[in-house]
Amino acid sequence: MPKTVTENAVTPSQGSDKKVKDDKRLKVLEITMKRNHYRQDVLIEVLHKAQESFGYLEPEVLDYIARSLKLPLSRVYGVATFYHLFSLKPSGAHSCVVCMGTACYVKGSGKVLEKLEQELGIEVGETTPDGQISLMAARCLGACGIAPAVVLDGAVAGKQTPESTLARIQEWHE
Amino acid sequence: MDLAELQALAEQERSKRKSIRVHCCTSTGCQAANSLGVKENLDKAVEETGMGDRVEVVGVGCMGFCGRGPLVQIDPMDTLYEEVTPETAGSIIHALNGGTAEPVQGDSQHPFFARQMRVVREHSGKVDPERIEDYIALGGYQALHKVLYEMTPETVVQEVSSSGLRGRGGGGYPTGLKWATVAKMPGDQKYVICNGDEGDPGAFMDRSILESDPHLVLEGMAIAGYAIGATHGYIYVRAEYPLAIKRLQKAIQQGKKYGILGSQVFNSPFDFKVDIRIGAGAFVCGEETALIQSIEGGRGNPIPRPPYPAEKGLWQCPTLINNVETFANIANIIKRGAEWYSSIGTEKSKGTKIFALTGKIRNNGLIEVPMGITLREIVEEMGGGVPDGEVKAVQTGGPSGGCIPASLLDTTVDYDSLIKIGSMMGSGGMVVMDKETSMVEVARFYMEFCRGETCGKCVPCRTGTVQLYSFLTKILKGQATAEDIEKMEALCYMVKDTSLCGLGMTAPNPVLSTLRYFKEEYLELLKQPQNGKVPV
Numbered sequence: 001m002p003k004t005v006t007e008n009a010v011t012p013s014q015g016s017d018k019k020v021k022d023d024k025r026l027k028v029l030e031i032t033m034k035r036n037h038y039r040q041d042v043l044i045e046v047l048h049k050a051q052e053s054f055g056y057l058e059p060e061v062l063d064y065i066a067r068s069l070k071l072p073l074s075r076v077y078g079v080a081t082f083y084h085l086f087s088l089k090p091s092g093a094h095s096c097v098v099c100m101g102t103a104c105y106v107k108g109s110g111k112v113l114e115k116l117e118q119e120l121g122i123e124v125g126e127t128t129p130d131g132q133i134s135l136m137a138a139r140c141l142g143a144c145g146i147a148p149a150v151v152l153d154g155a156v157a158g159k160q161t162p163e164s165t166l167a168r169i170q171e172w173h174e
Numbered sequence: 175m176d177l178a179e180l181q182a183l184a185e186q187e188r189s190k191r192k193s194i195r196v197h198c199c200t201s202t203g204c205q206a207a208n209s210l211g212v213k214e215n216l217d218k219a220v221e222e223t224g225m226g227d228r229v230e231v232v233g234v235g236c237m238g239f240c241g242r243g244p245l246v247q248i249d250p251m252d253t254l255y256e257e258v259t260p261e262t263a264g265s266i267i268h269a270l271n272g273g274t275a276e277p278v279q280g281d282s283q284h285p286f287f288a289r290q291m292r293v294v295r296e297h298s299g300k301v302d303p304e305r306i307e308d309y310i311a312l313g314g315y316q317a318l319h320k321v322l323y324e325m326t327p328e329t330v331v332q333e334v335s336s337s338g339l340r341g342r343g344g345g346g347y348p349t350g351l352k353w354a355t356v357a358k359m360p361g362d363q364k365y366v367i368c369n370g371d372e373g374d375p376g377a378f379m380d381r382s383i384l385e386s387d388p389h390l391v392l393e394g395m396a397i398a399g400y401a402i403g404a405t406h407g408y409i410y411v412r413a414e415y416p417l418a419i420k421r422l423q424k425a426i427q428q429g430k431k432y433g434i435l436g437s438q439v440f441n442s443p444f445d446f447k448v449d450i451r452i453g454a455g456a457f458v459c460g461e462e463t464a465l466i467q468s469i470e471g472g473r474g475n476p477i478p479r480p481p482y483p484a485e486k487g488l489w490q491c492p493t494l495i496n497n498v499e500t501f502a503n504i505a506n507i508i509k510r511g512a513e514w515y516s517s518i519g520t521e522k523s524k525g526t527k528i529f530a531l532t533g534k535i536r537n538n539g540l541i542e543v544p545m546g547i548t549l550r551e552i553v554e555e556m557g558g559g560v561p562d563g564e565v566k567a568v569q570t571g572g573p574s575g576g577c578i579p580a581s582l583l584d585t586t587v588d589y590d591s592l593i594k595i596g597s598m599m600g601s602g603g604m605v606v607m608d609k610e611t612s613m614v615e616v617a618r619f620y621m622e623f624c625r626g627e628t629c630g631k632c633v634p635c636r637t638g639t640v641q642l643y644s645f646l647t648k649i650l651k652g653q654a655t656a657e658d659i660e661k662m663e664a665l666c667y668m669v670k671d672t673s674l675c676g677l678g679m680t681a682p683n684p685v686l687s688t689l690r691y692f693k694e695e696y697l698e699l700l701k702q703p704q705n706g707k708v709p710v
Binding site for chain 1: 202203205206207239240241243372373374375376377378381412413414415451452453454455456457468469470471472473474530532533534538539540569572603605606607611619620623627629
């Protein structure tokens with residue numbers, strides 16, 4: 001079992017602390033950390049949970065996690081920014097992830113992405129100004145058998161064309 | 175649980191089976207095409223026709239022919255239906271009473287199936303991945319029992335060594351040798367890690383194994399734990415594979431319930447617990463030292479080797495890291511013996527390998543073939559070639575591999591032959607490309623990937639990938655000169671020779687292999703001579 005090393009803990013900033021503590025979503029986070037005995041090596045799992053309940057990783061939440069796990073905030077921030085799946089910005093109400101793995105790429109996922117960028121007026125990694133749709137690209141979903149694949153609000157759709165994906169996205173507007 | 179109870183449970187499960195089993199694929203690929211709706215309607219139809227006494231519908235893992243899903247297969251008749259929809263599902267059940275089934279019937283004698291040799295995927299598509307009892311009915315966990323009661327840790331290592339199994343993650347390091355090294359290390363605390371961070375785009379073998387037969391991997395890990403003296407295992411799975419994670423969690427719980435995982439496995443003094451660690455989207459975490467950093471909750475930065483993880487790995491303890499497919503081979507090696515296993519394959523590459531056959535190809539999906547088969551047999555016979563066209567190149571090994579031109583399709587598939595022609599086995603992605611695909615663009619595609627995935631720790635990889643990407647962009651824009659290509663090639667070798675970990679060392683491979691086999695495509699894109707003079 002790894003030893004818990006107490007590194008320079010972050011000085012608590014009272015204002016943000018209160019704001020975060022009042023949040024019910026934090027209970028979920030607290031339970032995850034408690035179940036793992038506040039071990040520092042569960043940081044990634046805790047960040048996953050935080051993103052799941054808050055939608056993204058806001059600075060106050062990172063601060064809270066750092067203090068709970070007795071880790072320097074720089075370490076928590078370093079991990080949160082290293083991994084692609086963690087987002088420090090709020091995402092849109094709907095998400096559209098276009099797979100850009102090799103199989104999807106060879107079968108035209110680049111064209112799907114291009115069309116969506118054009119129609120939504122945003123670039124990959126951005127959210128529409130009205131906060132409705134976030135457009136993202138994935139490295140590979142492992143759904144290569146049904147390439148090109150797109151994930152719409154968490155559901156995988158296979159054998160997409162620029163038109164078919166666009167039609168699915170337009171349904172969100174209705 | 176003891177052996178008698180295990181066998182009794184297996185017997186009881188087998189006798190409970192109905193005479194006709196309708197297997198409906200519930201893996202990620204087929205689920206995306208609404209196979210859950212298909213399963214629901216199959217169940218309904220069984221109820222309506224009152225055939226519940228002899229027909230059962232079972233949700234199973236991947237059958238391999240993912241491009242034509244959702245798939246439904248019926249045993250013992252071995253009929254296969256493709257592209258089944260919830261609307262046409264009912265007719266399959268009605269057809270069992272005479273009548274015609276609406277969905278297209280697949281040909282289970284097609285080379286795509288007939289040429290396969292299923293060892294790891296033996297029960298994939300037949301076993302219910304969410305029920306340990308179903309796995310036990312097919313002889314599951316008997317290999318684990320055998321090692322605990324009939325073999326010493328040394329003989330287990332010996333058996334794995336003599337099977338000739340080599341790491342399936344791509345490197346091809348002899349598995350037995352790795353096990354022996356960790357087993358010899360002093361110390362009470364050792365770890366087993368299963369690397370399920372399948373990051374190569376175009377590869378989904380590990381996802382499929384974890385989704386279709388999770389217990390097979392757990393059994394392999396437990397056997398490894400016994401052999402090397404570890405009591406704790408971790409499975410590191412990509413967050414992009416939610417279904418695999420869910421099924422693993424369930425499998426671990428069920429294993430604990432039966433006393434097959436956890437403390438005192440099969441009432442022996444051996445303890446083995448397994449924890450899941452979920453990745454967060456970083457390709458570099460497939461590298462073993464980076465993966466260890468990630469399990470410890472840090473950034474996935476690789477560290478220099480030696481010391482190798484076998485000596486100082488997770489929390490500085492001796493650690494065995496193998497890939498999902500490697501662990502999935504173990505139970506069969508123990509059950510059927512090393513001699514049987516080493517009779518499959520070539521002299522230096524034993525056993526079978528699973529490939530994800532995708533891209534511009536008629537039959538795409540997963541295939542398991544004996545080592546030593548030729549690329550031509552895989553692509554043309556099993557895959558059915560390119561629809562309306564010709565094969566231009568086959569890409570193996572993902573961003574670390576290379577593009578093999580059609581002229582080399584007669585190369586045999588084994589670790590050494592593929593390295594010889596400038597590619598590598600990799601984890602098993604095989605993407606077929608036709609003449610519409612520009613090889614320079616493919617090279618840039620992979621370089622963009624590596625540029626985005628480099629962890630930034632060592633300079634050659636961090637800046638080298640960016641520079642190589644700009645060279646490729648310059649070429650594609652028609653602004654490059656012949657000198658640029660020379661510089662680019664020199665840079666490739668520098669990045670290869672001086673990077674810290676496998677990511678950087680192999681990142682230039684797609685560029686080098688396309689330069690080697692498709693140089694004319696690069697030359698065609700060079701800056702056109704102006705005023706009759708070739709610019710220098």
